[in-house]
Each structure stands twice: as C-alpha cells, then as structure tokens.
Amino acid sequence: PRHLLDFQGWSRERLTALLDNADTMNQVLDRPVRKVPALQGLTVCTAFFENSTRTRVSFELAARRMSADVVSFAAGASSLSKGESLRDTVEVLTAYKVDAYVVRHHAAGAAHLVARYSGKPVVNAGDGRRAHPTQALLDAYTVRQEFGTLEGLTVAIVGDVRHSRVARSNAELLPKLGARVVLCGPATLLPEGLAHLPGVTLTTDPREAVRGAHAVMALRLQQERMDAGYLASLQEYADTYQVNESLMREAESGAIALHPGPMNRDVEISSDVADGPRSRIVRQVENGQAVRMSVLYHLLVGRE
Numbered sequence: 234p235r236h237l238l239d240f241q242g243w244s245r246e247r248l249t250a251l252l253d254n255a256d257t258m259n260q261v262l263d264r265p266v267r268k269v270p271a272l273q274g275l276t277v278c279t280a281f282f283e284n285s286t287r288t289r290v291s292f293e294l295a296a297r298r299m300s301a302d303v304v305s306f307a308a309g310a311s312s313l314s315k316g317e318s319l320r321d322t323v324e325v326l327t328a329y330k331v332d333a334y335v336v337r338h339h340a341a342g343a344a345h346l347v348a349r350y351s352g353k354p355v356v357n358a359g360d361g362r363r364a365h366p367t368q369a370l371l372d373a374y375t376v377r378q379e380f381g382t383l384e385g386l387t388v389a390i391v392g393d394v395r396h397s398r399v400a401r402s403n404a405e406l407l408p409k410l411g412a413r414v415v416l417c418g419p420a421t422l423l424p425e426g427l428a429h430l431p432g433v434t435l436t437t438d439p440r441e442a443v444r445g446a447h448a449v450m451a452l453r454l455q456q457e458r459m460d461a462g463y464l465a466s467l468q469e470y471a472d473t474y475q476v477n478e479s480l481m482r483e484a485e486s487g488a489i490a491l492h493p494g495p496m497n498r499d500v501e502i503s504s505d506v507a508d509g510p511r512s513r514i515v516r517q518v519e520n521g522q523a524v525r526m527s528v529l530y531h532l533l534v535g536r537e
C-alpha cells in the first residue's frame with residue numbers, strides 16, 4: 234500500500250521490515266548527530282484536527298531527523314473555521330508541493346479522504362475510534378524489543394476498548410505478527426464485534442485477561458467519545474479494572490506494563506505500575522520516533 238491508514242493489505246513481511254528498519258532508526262537516534270539525508274527535498278505536512286502531544290511531536294521530529302521539510306497544519310487556526318471544506322484545504326496544501334500527509338481527525342475515514350483528495354502518501358495518526366496504526370506498530374516494536382519476538386506471546390489490553398483506536402489497531406496488527414490479543418473491559422466498553430478477529434479473545438474478567446500475558450496495556454477512559462451510560466463511576470471502574478501491582482502479579486513473571494498515553498494516573502493504571510520496574514511506557518514514547526521514521530521512509534522512498 235502507498236498509505237498507512239490501517240493494516241489492510243499489509244503483509245507480515247512488510248510489517249516485519251518496518252519494525253526491523255525502526256531498529257536502524259533507533260541507531261541513528263543514539264548517535265551524537267541525529268540526522269540523515271534520507272528525505273532531503275521532500276515536504277511532510279502534519280495535519281492535526283484533534284489534539285496530540287506524542288504523535289504530532291514524534292512525527293515532526295521523525296521527518297526532520299531525515300532532513301524533510303515539515304509544515305505543521307493546525308486545523309483550529311486555519312480557514313476551515315471560515316467554512317472551507319477538507320477537500321479544498323487539502324488541495325491548497327497539495328498545491329504547495331506537500332509530498333506526504335500525517336493526519337489525525339475525530340472522524341473515522343478522514344485520513345482516507347485526504348489520501349483520495351491529495352493523491353499523496355498518507356499516514357493515519359488516529360481517526361476517531363477506528364485506527365491508530367503507528368501507535369500499534371510502536372507497541373508491537375516495544376514488546377518485540379523486550380522478548381526478541383512476538384511469536385507465541387500474549388498481550389492483554391485492559392480498559393475502554395469500545396472507544397479505542399489503539400485497541401483496534403493492536404487487535405489487527407499483533408495477530409499478523411504471531412501474538413495473541415486479549416481485550417478486556419466492562420461489558421459496556423467491550424464491543425462484541427471485535428471477537429471475530431483472528432487471534433483475538435474478549436473477556437470482562439481482568440484476572441482472566443492477564444493470566445499468561447507477557448504484556449499488559451492499560452487504556453484511558455476516552456470520555457471525549459463516550460455517551461452517557463457507558464460508565465457508572467470512575468471509582469467503580471478503577472476498583473475492578475485498574476492495572477495495578479495486584480493485577481500485574483497475575484500476569485507472566487516477566488510481564489511488562491504498557492500505556493499508549495495520555496495517562497489518567499490512578500484511574501486506569503496505578504502510579505506504582507506506571508513508574509515501576511515493569512513499566513515500558515517511556516520506552517514506548519522513545520520508540521514512537523524511530524517507528525515513525527521507519528514508516529515515513531518506507532512510504533516516501535522505501536523499495537520492496
């Protein structure tokens with residue numbers, strides 16, 4: 234595929250090559266001079282119609298580390314507020330010779346539209362609750378870095394699965410790479426529709442979910458996407474589903490704790506786990522930059 238919108242059409246071999254190439258990018262990031270000329274002369278536009286810290290900053294740094302020019306399109310400060318359409322906006326940016334887009338939008342499918350309107354490679358940086366493929370890639374990369382492989386591993390994802398694009402993308406990606414995924418949350422936050430995916434199981438019991446897991450990922454309650462009725466109270470949620478030391482003890486002895494961020498500490502994850510020896514949350518953030526370098530390189534200049 235020319236785009237990374239989700240993992241449809243992405244073979245295990247190409248996904249593995251992306252992760253392998255992220256190893257090379259991490260070596261670049263470990264050098265005193267963290268810059269290579271790989272994307273010199275190309276322009277990447279980061280178009281964020283929804284807030285972000287990690288994804289936007291790491292994509293912009295990723296592009297700059299490879300010598301691309303970066304234009305950061307802030308939707309809130311643009312002429313969209315005067316009624317200009319997404320299509321006309323993309324046509325304007327493309328007329329300025331943008332070579333690739335990184336798009337975050339609250340609407341599912343928005344990145345597909347940018348791909349169609351621009352005719353340029355597009356990376357989906359999160360579209361509503363549908364997909365966030367580079368987050369899943371950096372999660373997979375972080376687990377692989379820890380265990381040397383994803384084959385035969387189990388990753389438990391605990392929390393607000395219903396509203397999570399991160400859970401969907403991981404449920405799509407990890408089984409392609411040989412891992413099993415267990416999705417867990419209260420029944421109201423656990424969409425049955427995901428149970429048909431190969432290598433994915435659902436449970437409302439957090440202890441059952443983490444038993445045998447090599448990685449346990451906590452998900453934030455995404456109240457910005459939540460209608461009334463999904464959640465009784467934060468305290469009741471935390472009492473049962475918080476990823477804390479007691480829950481981590483039920484996982485495999487060397488299990489690691491993950492969180493895509495942003496965290497609501499002591500709600501979906503306890504601070505002692507988030508800051509403790511099992512946590513690989515900072516590692517996820519670090520790896521995000523290398524994985525996004527690998528994705529931009531692959532879409533803009535990479536060859537089979």
Ligand code: CP
Pocket residue numbers: 284285286287288289359368493494495
């Ligand atoms: N995990 C993630 O996408 O974080 P941001 O919203 O800060 O980009």
